[in-house]
Amino acid sequence: MRARWHVVKLPAKIGLFLVGLSFFSCNVLKRVEPDELLLTDFEVYADSVKTTNSDVQSLVSQKPNSRVLGIPLKLHLYNLAKPNPDSAYQDWLYRKENRYDRLEAILSQKQVERLGESFFVSGLSNGLKKAGEAPVVIDSSLTQKSLDRIRAYYNTKGYFNNTGSARVDTTDKQRASTRYDIDLGKPYIIDTISYRFSSPAVDSIYQLHKEESLVRSGEQFDLVNFTAERERLTDLFRNTGIWNFQESTINYDILRDTILDRDDQLMEVELNIENPRLRGGGQAPPYRVHRIDSVNIFVNYNFQDQKDSLQSITEDNFTIYYKDKLRYKPKALLNAVFLEHGQVYREIDRIRTYRQINNLNSFRYPNIELVDQGDELLTTNIYLSARPRNSLSLDLDVIHSNIQRIGIGVGAALVTRNVFGGAEMLSLNGRATFGFLSDQSLPEDFFTEISADINLIFPRIWMFSFVNAQRVIPNYMLPQSRISFGTTxxxxxxxxxxxxxxxxxxxxxxxxxxKNAFELLNIEYVRNLNPENFYNVYQSTYGRLNDIAEKDDYQSNPDLADFYEPADDPDDPQRLIIPDGTTGFTNAILTGSVPPQDPDDFGDVFRIEERRVRLTENNFIFSSNYQFTLNNQSDLNDRSFHQFRWRVETAGNILSAFAGILSLGKNEAGQNLLFGVPYSQYVKTEVEYIKHWALTATNVLAFRSFAGIAIPYGNADNIPFVRSYFAGGSNDNRAWFPYSLGPGSTDNINDFNEANFKLAFNLEYRFPIIGDLKGALFTDVGNIWNVWDQTTLDSATFSGFESLKDIAVGTGFGLRYDFSFFVFRADMGFKTYNPARIPSQRWFAEYNFANSVVQIGINYPF
Structure with a gap:
């Protein structure tokens, strides 16, 4: 009850806080002087059409104060602060005669001065100013600056003769908006393109790739295309032998004066590529195509070492220098280098060498030096500094989840590099977690988890002796092979x-x-140690079985008397004993030794027993899977990007193919057994797509879609619990707790509801509030269903498009605090459409704070 009070009262407190802010600082003009105007809005029009182009909007120097849900929250915070707290304190201190002397007698001169710097005197006001935002007052010079920047932007789009004006429109008392009007005029079109190259080599290479140019005749002038073309040419020349090519030597000359008034809007462009420039001034010899001559690799190199003091070996035109003893197999080093003797220099080969050396995890960031030795030849020197052979790391975590009230995790990892001399990496990991469970109704309050695993990573494709792996997956693709064994x-x-x-x-x-990931073998064995505890753990399932057993005809049947525990009150119904009573009653109904009182009882008991068997049976999963991931995010500052992930997994096919040869045993259901356990057989696939749009410099719209299905067949009629889907939680539909939504239109009938088919869609609008505190508004849509498995409950089964009416909808808002290295997240979700209710009560029936759900998470959900 106490937890629910907090959930209900928290939004009310937030609302009262916002109302309080509005009450104490409702006058947004509090810090606006009488002769000043508060900026409330701005608009940009190009040829009388309003533009929402984010590039244009960003050029406006003055923008209105930011708003949160329509409230200028930061402005209100700023208005709450005293304008000059230091001066106000000094005025108060000397306003009355002898006040300073009395304070000095009680405190001291130094303490009286520090009192003016205290939190309540000036610290609070300074904090409010820092967290808040000063009123944006219209400044004519900044308005003109914005107009000039907008006109300059349209110049880069070919509108060289554009004109513009800006005006201020008063909207209310001391409030005004600004409007920028741009008359674009006719755009300039590229007519002819001529070329002037100082280097014959550059001329020859360019002519071969001329058709790939991004600057074309007949197209409107756009500076973006010219910039992109300069970058393309730089990459082109650096990857065709001109190792020292400088982008600054590329110039485009406009051969027509765009200020002159001419009837046509055509312009001639000349591409000019000069010779490289020397650091001291002047020009170097013309660009020439270079080839790689010698490649030298210095292992564990110290710049104080003299080359003559090092030992060396030569292999495949590579020379490896080392001191004392070479601890790496030469092939392991050579496979990481793509700059080879006799080849034309390519910048991409240098980049791939950097990436592959880092992929070895044995060296710090390498240094690659190119030396021009004349005669169009380059000497390549690669300097490598080895990481420590062994390293030990320890970590301590504090854990909280829906199941775990509080827990402490302690882990240790020992890493050994270059195990076999081929830059292999061996890691030994151990972890112990213990603490208290959240649900005190469970039979035990304490939990423990101990795990250990050993991992061996090879920086190449390993165990493909019959295939030339480097032809299929070249070394520049950063191949890795991993062998892992663990237990928990x-x-x-x-x-x-x-x-x-x-x-x-x-x-x-x-x-x-x-990125591609292929698991040839993924073998998992899951053993339940205490299956007799099922009904103690899954109380909802026990309640459903006990509701059936409480019927009078069953409780009065002498054949079932031993299955009940005596009731404290004779008038109260008896409850089934766990586990003997639940097992005995179930067997009696399913075998027919006790006739069902109600025709539905048999089916209900059958489904309950079916679930118990499924969740308590041991699992043997022998699977393979492949996953493809695409992420076009350029860096952490790129907020407009998309991600795509596809995964497919199959299990049990190899075992089924060799079932006869292996002479596997069978159980009563006809399933093949391996080590006494029916192995799982299924095919599973899932697709996920994420898209982010940067609406403004600070606001982002994020979308996620997910679809997954796992189909059992052959040796199995269901999906193992560890491979099934669930709905709800902080990264899914946030109006429901994990495992509490679905399947289908069922109403949380089990403690852990899961199924083998899932659809999920999320839309979230993210915006700043104050400083590192961010806000979000979200809509989550989705559910889980059973399909093509042993479940017979119609309300939980996906039967076609008509089942889409059971998709749940949750909406809500959230707060996020950015700690730089992670984001702490709290979301409040409201059940907007609940498919578990009757059709007439599905929309907004539980849309209130009493039925809201608070989800705590780390980092963004997608």
């Missing part, structure tokens, strides 16, 4: 588990935007 002992919600994992997987990245 988990004691938490009563069932307790032990898991064993074995993994053989590969990863590679064709470029910086895409």
């Amino acid at each position: 002992f988990q004691k938490n919600i009563g069932l307790d588990k032990q898991t064993l994992n074995l993994l053989l997987g590969y990863t590679w990245s064709p470029n910086v935007k895409t």
Whole structure:
């Protein structure tokens, strides 16, 4: 009850806070002088058409004070501060005679002076000013500056003869908006393009790639295209042998005076590429195509070492220099270098060498030196500094989740590099977590989890002896092979588990935007240690079974008497004993030894037992999977990007193919057994797409869509719990807690609701509030269903497009605080459309604070 009070009262307190701010600083003109105007809005018109182009909007120097839900919150905070707290304190201190002397007698001269710097005297006001925002007062010079910048922008788009004006429109008392009007005129069109190259080599290369130019005749002048073309040419020349090419030597000359008034809007452009410039001034010899001559690799190099004092070996036209002993296999080093003897120099080869050396995880950032030795030849020197062979790391975490009230995790990792001399990396990891469970109704309050794993990583594709792996996946794709074995002992919600994992997987990245991951073998064995605790853990399922067993005909049946525990009050119904009573009653109904009182009882008991068997049975999963990921985000400052992920997984096919050869046993249901456990067989695939739009310099609209399905077949009629889907939670539909939504239109009938088909869509609008405090408005849509498995409950089954009416909708708002290295997130979700209710009550029936859900998370949900 106490937790719910906090949930209900918190939004009310926030609302009262905002109302209080409005009450105490409702006059936004409080800090605006009588002869000043507060800027409330601005608009930009190009040829009488209002533009919302973000590039143009960003050029306006003065923008209105920011707003949160229509309220200028930062301006209100600023208005709450005293304008000059120091002067006000001095005025108060000397306003009455002898006040200073009395304070000095009680405190001291130094303390009286410090009192003026205290939080309540000046600190609070200074803090409010820092967190707030001064009123934006219209400044004519800044208005003119904005107009000049907008006109300059349209100059870059070919409107060289544009004109413009700016005006201030008074909208209310001491309030005004600004309007910028631009008359674009006719744009200039590129007519002819001529060329002037100082280097014959540059001329020859350009002519071969002339058709790829981004500056074309007949197109409107756009400076963006010219800038992009300069970058393209720089990449082109640096990747065709001109290793020292400088972008600054590319110039475009406009051969027509755009100020002159002419009838046509045509312009002639000349591309001019000069010779390279020397640092001291003047020009160097013309650009020439260079080839790689010698490649020298200095392992664990110290710049104080003399080259003559080092030992060396030569292999495949590479020379490796080292001191004392070479601890790396030459092939491991050579596979990381793409600058080879006799080849034309390419900048991409140099970049790939950097990336692959870093991918070895054995060296610090390398230094690659290119030396022009004349005769159009380059000497390449690669200096490598080895990381420590062994490293140990420790970590301590404090854990909180929907299941774990509080917990402490302690972990240790030991890393050994260059295990076999081929830059392999071996890591040993151990972790122990313990604490208290959130649900005190569970049979145990304490949880523990101990895990350990060993990982061996090869910087190449390993175990493909019959395939030339480098032809399929070249070394520049940063290939890695990983072998992993781990185990976990988990004691938490009563069932307790032990898991064993074995993994053989590969990863590679064709470029910086895409990544591939292929797990050839992913073997997982899950053993439930206490299956008899099922009904103690899953109280909702026990309640459904007990509701059936409470019927009079069952409680009065002498054949079932031993399955009930005596009631404290004779008038109260008896409850089934766990586990003997639940097992005995279930068997009696399903075997027919006790006739069902109601025709539906058999089906209900059958589904309950079906779920119990599924969640308590041991799982053996022998699977393979492939995942493709695309992310076109250029850097952390890029806020307009998209991500795409596709994953497919199959399990049990290899075992089924060799079932006869392996002479696998069978259980009563006809399933093949491996180590006494029916192995899982299914195919699973999922697709996820994320898109971010930067609406303004600070506001972002984020969208996520997800679809996943897992289909059992062959040796299985259901999906293992660890491979199934659930809905709800801080990264899903935030109006429901994890595992509490669905499947379908069912109303949270189980403690942990899961299914094998999922759809999810999320839309979130993110905006700043104050400083590092951000806000968000969101809509979450989705649900889970059962499809093509053993479940027979119609309300939980996806049966076609008509089942889409069971998609749940949650809306809400959230706060985020950016700590730079992570974001703390709190979201409040409201059940906007709840498919578990009757059709007439699905929309907004629970749209209130009493039924809201608060989700706590780290970092953004998508």
